[in-house]
Every structure is written in C-alpha cells, then in structure tokens.
Amino acid sequence: MEYYKQIRKYVGHQPLILPGSNILILNAEGQVLLQEREPGIYGLPGGLMELGESFEDTAIREVLEETGLHIGALQLCNVYSGPD
Template sequence: MEYFKYLRQYVGHQPIILPGSVVIILNDNNEVLLQQRHDGTWGLPGGLMDLGESFEEVAKREVFEETGLLVDNLTLLNVFSGSDYYLKVANGDELFAVTAVYFTKNVTGEMQIDYTESAGLQYFNFHNLPQELSPVYRGFIEPYVDILVL
C-alpha cells in the first residue's frame, strides 16, 4: 500500500506533509517531457515518496512507472515547500507538498504510457509550453529555462 494511503487511514482528510519528486527530462532538441493528466492538465513525470526511499529513488521509480523511461545522472535543482504548496484535492484530502525537482538529459528505454496514470506524454519546446500546464509545474520549470537550455 502506498504510504499516503496508509496515513489517510488514520488522519482522514486532515492536512499531511507529502514528499515527492519530479524530473525535468530534456531530449536532444532541448525539449521538456510533459505528462498529460486525465483531467487535461499537463505536468512533469514524478510522484510521492514511499517509506525508505530517497528523493532520487522516488524520481527514478516514478519516471519509469509513468513513462517506461530510465533516468540517470539526476541533478537536484531545488526543493519546493511551504504554504504555496498546500492542496485540497477533489475528495477533500488536504496536503502540503514537499517536492524535489531534478533535471536530466540521461534517458534510456522506450517511452510507454501508463494509461492508468497518464493520458499522454509529449516533448515541448520551453517557449511553447501548453496552456494547460499546471501553475505549480510551470513554477518548477520556468526558473531554470535559461540554465537548462544552453
């Protein structure tokens, strides 16, 4: 059972702190890989930490589960946390996200969409990101455009 689901058995909808990781994956054309969610929004591949995992292990596991790609040589860009990362999801669960944002160009494998988690995967030019990119994910990407696209 995923850790956050285990916690929810005890705290119900009360706010909890949930750590996780996302990865900015660039291809050879300096385009960023985005994952389309079932609600039509776009975001970075990633997810929540399970017991015993490091932020880097979360990043690698989640990218593989959601895209079929193996990532390596991850560079930590920042950890985002605080009141700006409070969420109340549709079922009433409340959380404060603590998100490690990584970057890599070191990708192997064949892209495969896990349709239980994604509606699609696509590479985008940094200057033509989809309007439906979640503001939180846009905030993870935009501060680093100038240093990532060299």
C-alpha cells in the first residue's frame, strides 16, 4: 500500500505534506513527453515519494509505472516549494 494511504488512516482529512517527483523527458527533437492525466489535462510523468526513496528513485519508479519506460540514473535539478 502506498505510504500516503497508510498515513491518511491516522490523520483523516488533515492536510499532509506529500513530497513527489516529476521528470522532464525530451526526445531527440527536444519535444517533451506529456501524459494525459484526464481528458484534455496533460502533465509530466511523476508521482508521490514512497518511504525510503530519494527524489530520483521516485522519478525512475513513477516513469516506469506510468509509461513503461526504463530510464537511467538521474541528477536532481531543483526543488520547488512555497505558495508560488
């Protein structure tokens, strides 16, 4: 079971901080891989971190789960937080 679902049992509907990763995948022409999340809504592959994972591990796992693509080692580019 996903970590956030285990935590949700204890905190109910209280706000949670849920770290996650997204990954920017470019082809040889510089086009970005997007996935359709729901009709007409597109986003980058990614998802929530599981216990014991790094941000890079999370991105690699999520890309495999969501796209079937196997990607190599990654380097963290940036961390974004805050209201903006």
